[in-house]
Amino acid sequence: MPISKRSKIIGIALILTVVSGLVIFRTGFFAKPAAPRVAAAAIPVITTTAAEEDIPIYLSGIGTVTPVYSVTVKVRVDGQLDSVAFTEGQNVRAGDLLAQIDPRPFQTQLEQAQAQKARDEALLKNGTLDLERYTTLWKQDSVSRQTLDTQSATVAQLKATVQADQAQIETAKLQLAYSTIRAPISGRTGGRLVDPGNIVRAADNTGIVMINQIDPMAVVFTLPEDKFQTVNQAMRGTKGLPVMAYARENAALLGSGKLTLLNNQIDTATGTFQLKAVFPNPAHALWPGQYVNASVVLGTRQRAITVPATVVQRGPGGQFAYVVNADETVVPQPIRVAQMQGGKAVIEEGLAAGTRVVVDGQYKLRPGSKVTEAPAPGKADKSPRGAAGAENGKPKKDGK
Numbered sequence: 001m002p003i004s005k006r007s008k009i010i011g012i013a014l015i016l017t018v019v020s021g022l023v024i025f026r027t028g029f030f031a032k033p034a035a036p037r038v039a040a041a042a043i044p045v046i047t048t049t050a051a052e053e054d055i056p057i058y059l060s061g062i063g064t065v066t067p068v069y070s071v072t073v074k075v076r077v078d079g080q081l082d083s084v085a086f087t088e089g090q091n092v093r094a095g096d097l098l099a100q101i102d103p104r105p106f107q108t109q110l111e112q113a114q115a116q117k118a119r120d121e122a123l124l125k126n127g128t129l130d131l132e133r134y135t136t137l138w139k140q141d142s143v144s145r146q147t148l149d150t151q152s153a154t155v156a157q158l159k160a161t162v163q164a165d166q167a168q169i170e171t172a173k174l175q176l177a178y179s180t181i182r183a184p185i186s187g188r189t190g191g192r193l194v195d196p197g198n199i200v201r202a203a204d205n206t207g208i209v210m211i212n213q214i215d216p217m218a219v220v221f222t223l224p225e226d227k228f229q230t231v232n233q234a235m236r237g238t239k240g241l242p243v244m245a246y247a248r249e250n251a252a253l254l255g256s257g258k259l260t261l262l263n264n265q266i267d268t269a270t271g272t273f274q275l276k277a278v279f280p281n282p283a284h285a286l287w288p289g290q291y292v293n294a295s296v297v298l299g300t301r302q303r304a305i306t307v308p309a310t311v312v313q314r315g316p317g318g319q320f321a322y323v324v325n326a327d328e329t330v331v332p333q334p335i336r337v338a339q340m341q342g343g344k345a346v347i348e349e350g351l352a353a354g355t356r357v358v359v360d361g362q363y364k365l366r367p368g369s370k371v372t373e374a375p376a377p378g379k380a381d382k383s384p385r386g387a388a389g390a391e392n393g394k395p396k397k398d399g400k
Helices: 005-030 104-139 145-180 225-235 384-393
Strands: 043-049 051-065 070-073 077-083 097-101 180-182 188-189 209-212 217-224 240-245 253-267 271-279 291-308 312-315 318-324 330-334 336-340 345-350 356-360 370-373
Touching: 051 225, 051 240, 051 336, 104 145, 145 180, 209 240, 217 225, 217 253, 217 291, 225 271, 225 291, 240 271, 253 356, 345 370
Parallel strands: 043 370
Antiparallel strands: 043 356, 051 217, 051 291, 070 209, 077 097, 097 180, 188 209, 217 271, 240 253, 240 291, 253 271, 291 345, 312 318, 318 330, 318 356, 336 345
């Protein structure tokens, strides 16, 4: 019996209904429920609060340690170096014996000068007696006036000769004294430059030894020429601005001294001017030729707002800092930095004392980011979670 057209339509509709029901059933059965929205995790950062303190205002430059006095001891007479009385690297005082040149030639010259003076003194004595006799005879009209005047001139010449002899004696004594070489200043000797037995001469460029004064010690450093007037004005009315010397490698304080020289001209080749400070150096922490960082204190900024230098960030709009709100979210706060020194930034505008700011971790932040305080570097996590993790990670005894 042939199937009617209507029966075909009804059959197709029933098949579609069954298929649709199966699809809906399977979709509803296996479909996963929608996951709830998870809030963004807080970003761990390190924070601190802006402080109010008195901050010294200083300028820093690279300096060289130099002795206040440095002397190359040279000989002043020619002769053979008999002996050296110092040890290399020895501390000596002014007047201490350093070396001895053979004194015999100078002793001989002294004795010759003394003998010459004795001879001329005898002639002067005889000439003086003759002058007295001629004076008596002239009064008796026994000799002419010319004879008397000639004898008077002879006595005057003999007096001058004796004076010249005395000068020769003093010169000989001085040459003899120069044969004994003594320390002109107190300080520390360097390496010996001439060995005993050598012939030394006053014209030699090489000396016997160099002596550097170690205590006190000086530091010569430079600053840019645009800071000249600042330093010049700060020096007025003071006996010397404080200066600190720090080691180049670890910034350790080596000494504190006073500024003694603001050089009288600016170096046009380098665009800098030179300063000199003197430091007490009893522990010999400063050594000649050493490079140091020198900082001259110009004054003190009272009740300044300070933060660590890493707080300061730079963006298209200038400098800013991330401020932490009460709800632990951050907001960028524009600031104006007056100066940065010693790892601190002095904030002239934008922050108040007690404001909580981000010190480390800013690269992850955006305006409105939620933050949490991270443990400081080097400190162990003392939270229960950290303790549990440490316990679980610890190997147990006996294989348990």
